[in-house]
Amino acid sequence: MDRVSASATPRRFALRDDHAIRHDWLRDGLASGFIATFAMTASIAAAYALANTLGSAGGNTIERWFAALSSNAMTESVGDIFAIGMILNLVMGLVWALVYARLAEPRLTGPGWRRGALFSLIPWALSILVVFPIAGIGLLGTGIDAGILPVLGNLVLHLVFGIVLGTMYEMEGSNDAHDRQANTNSERSAAFGMLIGAAAGFIGGWLIAPGIDDLANQAVVAFAGALSGAAIGMLIGSLLGLKIDDERG
Known part of the structure; x- marks a missing residue:
């Protein structure tokens, strides 16, 4: 990955030569x-x-x-x-x-x-x-x-x-060509999984909210469900992307 030069950084807080920003x-x-x-x-x-x-x-x-x-x-x-x-x-x-x-x-x-x-x-x-x-x-x-x-x-x-x-x-x-390709595939799958997970989580939260209205209102439950679904979807999508890349390799 491209790195930002750290030549102007004070030595006490210097960045590693092999790992700039x-x-x-x-x-x-x-x-x-x-x-x-x-x-x-x-x-x-x-x-x-x-x-x-x-x-x-x-x-x-x-x-x-x-x-x-x-x-x-x-x-x-x-x-x-x-x-x-x-x-x-x-x-x-x-x-x-x-x-x-x-x-x-x-x-x-x-x-x-x-x-x-x-x-x-x-x-x-x-x-x-x-x-x-x-x-x-x-x-x-x-x-x-x-x-x-x-x-x-x-x-x-x-x-x-x-x-x-x-x-x-x-x-x-990672600077390895195969790893970069794997990361690209993983990121695409993660983004797709995040969107699906967020949508599924929002719908699920919205549907179950009436049954727990004594605990939280519908909008909050739906929003929390969307965030949880997005996180789960992103994780699953990321792992699936890596698996697909390994199978192609």
């Missing part, structure tokens, strides 16, 4: 960030299901921690507030992906997954130090009596985001 960092950052945010969102759902299964208010210490993790001021924000929160989560995921692509990735070393993992420590720190108190669960999550689970669980979620982001962004920037 890409000209197409915006496109690659958004594509990678969308998939990474979906991976993190899926992990959040899985973590909540696990905590809800293992948790018991009358159990041992670990079971009480899991119970507190699955039932607190943050998780009980259902309905419109929760749906809007998921939308904001997607937006912030894309913002962090662009910060990574433009500022962090060119200055970090090692394989893509490691660069992404290191970068994810920044939003993780802000989450447990700033977002947790705002959400009402206290600094470091100490306000819900869940021990170290809020901090560790949040770290795992952000590592998932960072590793997927770094890996996908590295794949997007």
